[in-house]
Amino acid sequence: MTYEVYALKYAHHARRRAENFIGGDAHDGPMPLDYFVWLIRGDGREIVVDTGFSSAMAAKRQRDHIRCPTEALRALGCDAATVKDVVITHLHYDHVGNFDLFPAATLHLQDLEMHYATGRHMGEERHRYAYEVEEVVGMVRRAYAGRVRFHNGEGEVASGVTVHLIGGHTMGLQVVRVKTRRGWVVLASDASHFYANMEDIRPFPIVYSVADMVEGYRKLLALADSPAHLIPGHDPLVLERYPAPSKELKGIAVRLD
Numbered sequence: 001m002t003y004e005v006y007a008l009k010y011a012h013h014a015r016r017r018a019e020n021f022i023g024g025d026a027h028d029g030p031m032p033l034d035y036f037v038w039l040i041r042g043d044g045r046e047i048v049v050d051t052g053f054s055s056a057m058a059a060k061r062q063r064d065h066i067r068c069p070t071e072a073l074r075a076l077g078c079d080a081a082t083v084k085d086v087v088i089t090h091l092h093y094d095h096v097g098n099f100d101l102f103p104a105a106t107l108h109l110q111d112l113e114m115h116y117a118t119g120r121h122m123g124e125e126r127h128r129y130a131y132e133v134e135e136v137v138g139m140v141r142r143a144y145a146g147r148v149r150f151h152n153g154e155g156e157v158a159s160g161v162t163v164h165l166i167g168g169h170t171m172g173l174q175v176v177r178v179k180t181r182r183g184w185v186v187l188a189s190d191a192s193h194f195y196a197n198m199e200d201i202r203p204f205p206i207v208y209s210v211a212d213m214v215e216g217y218r219k220l221l222a223l224a225d226s227p228a229h230l231i232p233g234h235d236p237l238v239l240e241r242y243p244a245p246s247k248e249l250k251g252i253a254v255r256l257d
């Protein structure tokens with residue numbers, strides 16, 4: 001069984017190179033972030049990876065909100081209201097907002113991420129500032145309702161779709177490995193924001209553990225069939241390196257498989 005995999009852009013943020021690497025960058029210049037959610041489709045099912053953030057959160061965080069992620073999914077024929085499985089790579093605001101728009105879904109999350117987001121480290125601003133307390137509380141409520149499936153390291157979402165604990169960026173960051181027609185593709189999420197983070201081994205500065213982040217680059221390479229099978233979490237180059245599924249979706253979605 002192989003799957004189709006799509007990256008869908010929903011927001012943008014102007015940023016400089018020096019902000020994207022620990023220690024800055026001697027050749028500073030524009031290096032913006034794109035924000036994505038991902039759709040995995042095959043075997044009669046649809047799996048969404050991350051749920052993005054709302055226009056209200058964009059205003060709060062001073063980001064450019066282009067569209068609701070559910071609108072981008074709808075353009076590919078995916079109805080958020082009927083999706084049965086959503087992988088939450090981690091609980092930062094730009095990956096878990098809008099989860100309430102997926103009422104039928106079981107949410108897949110690492111044990112360590114819930115531990116981190118509700119534990120002692122959240123008493124420190126440098127750890128908590130990328131989290132939104134109401135979204136974390138909402139995830140706790142979802143867990144109490146029996147709608148969160150927790151994973152401890154490696155876990156299977158479906159045959160040919162697995163999650164893997166990487167850590168680094170947060171304590172419980174997970175990535176998604178997908179069997180596609182071109183081999184094993186890995187949705188790295190924030191294990192590597194940009195291609196340059198993992199290719200040059202230059203970590204992104206929002207980090208729980210630098211050691212785990214760097215080790216994570218090695219894990220990503222081991223999970224993917226090649227470096228060309230690794231998809232970073234925020235790099236605008238993703239939209240340039242992969243084809244749009246249609247002319248109408250150019251600049252919105254690309255097919256990664």
